[in-house]
Amino acid sequence: MRLTTASGRRLVAGIPILWLLVLFLVPFIIVFRISFSEVRLAIPPYTPLLTWRHGSPVLQLHWSAYRFLFTDPLYISSYLYSLKVAAVSTLCCLGLGYPMAYAIARSDAASRPVLLMLIVLPFWTSFLLRVYAWIGLLKNNGVINNVLMYLGVIHHPLALLQTDFAVYIGIVYSYLPFMILPLYANLEKHDGTLLEAAADLGARPLRAFVRVTLPQSFAGIVAGALLVFIPAVGEYVIPTLLGRTDQIMIGRVLSDEFFENRDWPVASAVAIVILLLLVVPIMLFQRLERRELEAAR
Amino acid sequence: MNAIPAAADPDSAYVRIANLTKRFGDFVAVDDVSLDIRRGEIFCLLGGSGSGKTTLLRMLAGFELPSAGTIRIDGADMSAIPPYERPVNMMFQSYALFPHMSVEKNVAFGLEQEGLGREQIRRQVGEILDIVKMGGFGARKPHQLSGGQRQRVALARALVKRPKLLLLDEPLAALDRKLREHTQFELINIQQRLGVTFIVVTHDQEEAMTLGSRLGVMNHGRIAQIGTPSDIYESPATRFVADFIGSVNMFEGRVSDDGADGLRIDCTELGCTVRAPRTASCTRGATVWTAIRPEKINISRQPPAAAGQPGPAENAVRGTVREIAYMGDMSVYLVQIDSGSMMRVTLPNVMRGAERPIAREESVWLSWHGSSPVVLTE
Amino acid sequence: MRARGLFTRTALVLGLMFLYLPILSMIVFSFNNSRLVTVWDPAHSPTLKWYVALMSNEQILRAAWLSMRIALISASAAVVLGTLAGMALARLGAFRGRMLLAGMTTAPIVMPEVITGLSLLLLFVAMQQLIGWPKGVGAVTITLAHITFCMAYVTVVVQSRLSGFDEALEEAAMDLGARPLRVFLRITLPLILPAIASGWLLAFTLSWDDLVITQFVAGPGSSTLPMVIFSKVRFGVTPDVNALATIMVLIVATGIAISTVWMRYRQQRRVRDLQLAALANL
Ligand SMILES: Nc1ncnc2c1ncn2[C@@H]1O[C@H](COP(=O)(O)OP(=O)(O)O)[C@@H](O)[C@H]1O
């Protein structure tokens, strides 16, 4: 196919590739490089990787940032905690999002766009403000505690804010649309006659769901789960506003190393290790996404 | 086989395709195709799905670069000419009507690219829409049209520029049967009226035979045979063509005699000797296939005259009717012959309620004229 | 069948309540007189005093204006780059760098923001050392960063819209004599315009809303609205933020309402068209 002349093709593909090379790929290489430096009091605050000694370049790889990461228990526990929080939140998102997506996909054609709009609408209003709203709901004299006390369910306010629970709520709340949309896109394509065929062959509804619908929606489940899990691992705003103070997530660690300690090499090493943890999920997501975008034709 | 002179005369070739090949990676979609097309004819490319028909058309239109070979149209080499400068237009299988433009705008699009004046464009668009009987629909959008109407607009859009060559990719495939038959004749009418050279791609052999003054049968990217519809039906060149066009009874055999009065072929599968017209490339002892069309076989309760003689019968076999399918205009008989093979025979239902029709499980004789079998070597 | 319908429908209703409850509470408490934010003061409420306070808050207004400008520029640039990338991926077939481009346009969507932010800042620092540009961090670096992560979303939107269209449309235009640029302007662009528009809106919202990446690449004196809000709410709830949230919800809701009415109108036209086509078949 020759839709454009050779130079036109080069321009169409070349400009975005160049932009992303410079502003997306090269930065990662720089992060990778700095993670092998040592911190120093200068501008920039890290040692160069190449030094000139007797007129020839010498490569100086410092492992100190990584050594630091694996000896100080703070980092390891933060990584594990982040993975746990992301995993639990993803499961909760799936548990809430799947029936919601299913209900939308099964509702009549006229109300589907309205329901989808209702799912997406909060996404168009500020993420930060929506997380902030939960502070008002969850804190000791917040709405939830006040209502429960007024109803006489409890007599002392529950500690809801600055708990794992609050972080789960925050992540599920913020990422729910990202779970529902791919699930809906998948479920909507399902052929209703398959369920009828299953019923015809004697499967009860629950069994038909488990044997027919669930396996078919697997791609949607994976896509939605990755869209929640991957960014949640590095989440910064939600744990900072709603989370515990004694156990922080790795995104916060990175930010603190960088802004508070001004230790760029350790911040970079933290980032590289997050990437290593996420490289498989990210590649999986890209494969799904590519298949989805290319199957549309 | 002498009706059409071989297309060797260079002046008669308006479109000349020479050794055209297209590879996608390792896959050869079009394989060394050479083809001459005459000015003003309707040439039909017939082949199964995936045989490379669309790819061949796309190379003619300029959307695919040939891996090898050349295309000349009216003497001019097309290799370096981009699609938007070729004197060729295409009617796409999906019609590809611009959804955001009205019928008029769609048809006018090609003329606008030539920089014609507004008035002239309006006149030409009006003319061509009248020709395809879409005169009153100029203001409609494509999604406001039925399938048949869209097909007409697509045709008008491709024809309005009066291309030297019009390519039609499965032009009628999306229409239902009745409409398709009607439109076939209309297409021929329009083509004759405008005198544009057509190349029509189709996978439907009936359509190809109705439309085409000549056909090219494609198989796995190669041209298997070129000829008039009757050439291809009556004298298929290969087993593939014989089998692809219409239905056929085909049996392997060995040439036992190569006399002046024709070939004599021993067919064990058939259980009789077949006499057939001579074919140049056959010699004694060669393995060949004999192909006999179902409608060229007689079915009767009595043995044919020639079969009464002693010795193995010639061009006649005995069998039992296993299945009869009534198709309205004709009936199809599946007969198991004594050697065990099945043969297919068709008879026109000339009379209503014939007195004593042949019934299932009846014993019958099948026979055919000595000119009917076609002997194939490949 | 019925039981499951009931279960999923209940989940849907509860889920929607979960999504809207916090927003609703912010709106309600933006009219509350009490400083205590979540304790309703029935004597003096409702009041507009937080709206008044908001409108006289120089810092917030300045930050909002900066965010607005950055979002406008970022969204517009991201639309251009994202459209090019989407066209390359959907229409150019196999070309060198295709895998690279596909990877680099899907990765930013899921990449944890702290990583993107850190890497971009380190890039800007390195660039400044090497070529002396950009001079320090501020509005320029924020805009560059926003363009980069916004274009990924635009690419996806444009690519999926283009894949939904038969490529034969563009080929037909070319077949009828239109040169590539013509084909783009007359056929491709009108067809993907809705996708470009929604891509722009998406990019604008993402840029307007972004905190984490912005924090990394912002400098002193270039505080965007999310940065100001974050510094306010980090240490507790402040009532004027409720007022701000209410205004933003109002703007979005108005926009959505208008577009819904518009879509309804278009849909009705579509239905009429379908009826016409059905008549034509008779
Ligand atoms: N762009 C392409 N890339 C790879 N293979 C292709 C491409 N276009 C066509 N093919 C292959 O070439 C073969 C012939 O295709 P086509 O010309 O469309 O056949 P037809 O039109 O006769 O059905 C098919 O097997 C198809 O898969």
Ligand SMILES: [Mg+2]
């Ligand atoms: Mg085809």
